[in-house]
Amino acid sequence: MNANETLLIPSRVRGWSMGLANMLAKENTAWWRTRRWWLVCLVTLVLLNGNIWLNARGDIRIERNGVVFLEMAAMVVSIVAISLGQDAILGERHSGTAAWVLSKPLRRPAFILAKLGAHALGLLATGIVLPGAVAYYQLAAYGWRDLSPAGFAGALGLAYLNVLFYLTLAVMLATLVNGRGPVLGITLLVLMSGMMQFLLRPILNHAPWLTKVMPWMLVTGIDSKPSLGASLAVGDPLLTVAPIIATVLWCVLFTGVAMWRMRREEF
């Protein structure tokens, strides 16, 4: 060894977080030093903020325009989250880079947490905060004078929680199966069931309690009941907090299952 060897300080991190900081830094680099960030920005600004602009030219009420923005944000950003989440795991498993990095001092739970952490942060910034801030000024400019920043931020928070649900679901499924088809199929089916009443209605006829344990009500009104996000945005009290608590628990469960499954994965 040369003199340089004595200068280098070995990493002393042990346990579940071994390699997490380095992997997270790499994942953040993949978000912010590639075209990914501006592509997501472009998609959300064009689809979400462009839709507010278009609706403002029609005869839709401004409050309704805001609620449609929340619903669309939850759907569009969730689809982006599903796409990125499944590719984060399956793409690396299929290409062989997962086996490569896991041959280094990196714990498997840290691998999953780094993926989730970087995607959660990237989607928050490009899919929620940026279009949300633009939307706030658009809605205020188009006539929603009493739009509360705190209420709107709360509504965006619920849209983000909805995105996290689909992100963690996609990551968990990607650790459980080997093909992209089942992951995309299951996650999109759950997402679309919440967004499209004709799909949701037959399900709720048999299991009405599902609205309390699934994230659908966070941003989608069901059976003439306003969504929790819409209630927050207009300053009304929340009808229930059960979907919020349930979605947080689902996210924790999905993350836990993904880490457990990854520990058993063979390369």
Next chain:
Amino acid sequence: MNASICPVIETRGLSKSYRGVQALKALDLQVQPHSICGFLGPNGAGKTTAIKLLLGLAQPTGGGGRVFGKDIVKENDEIRRRVGYLAQDPRFYDYMTARETLRFVARFFYAGPRAAIEQRIAETLELVGLADKADRPIKGFSGGERQRLGIAQAQVNYPDLLILDEPAASLDPIGRRDVLEVLCRLRKHATVFYSTHILDDVQRVSDTVVILNKGQLVAQGPIEELMARGQAAAFTLTVKGDSAPVEARLRSQPWVTGIEVMSKNGRVSWQIRVSDPDLAEVELVPLVLAGGGVTVCEFERNHQNLEDVFLSIVQGDKP
């Protein structure tokens, strides 16, 4: 056991099966410190499976093993801190440059300081001949350049054990020579365990050889020992003159087990297989010359190369 002779890699009955198919059968392996061990076997012999088990990328279905005295299942984190690994078909993040890739790998092992890490990266890039391409995205790298980067990332942490799966597979002859030089240089600091199909390379640089066939260990030991076993006690003897009575005399010797005859340009060449090579070495020429009538043009003991030994072993004809 004395710590200085404690094997770096030691497995006992290490086995792996996938859905009922036995990929590795009860492997008992020992690799000594500061040796270069060539890991040989035909395709599908179980080499990559064994390597993945050592690295914790797969779990054994039977037996177990230790690397640096640490259990390959329970203490795998500690093993990976001291190992450099090159996969058979190395894959990296294409958007990164070679320098960024090495920085990413180095930061798993080192907390700092940044300048020392960068210096290590620069040295490593120089070592594998990628210094001039260090800041280009990997996406545009050739197979050989990716392989060099693979070797660089495997040894950027100056590992105590380097595990290389086909390190010279996609390299040109110059690249291959460079890799072998790197391996020889690393011997002073590290143990090298590498699988390959290029038997000539193994013969040139390895101290020990492990041969797997159909998931089973079929030979293991110092390369000289294996080669000596492989010298299948045969001699080449070429004579000029009346060879028929000499051949009959040779065939009558109890220690001669077979003779193959070839004639060319008035000379007769015999491939003589013997059961006692030391006796044959002393007796053969006097025996041929004893009756007169022939002149010995050539006499030598046959030397098999590793390829002969390998082929005879994996084809079930153990030397």
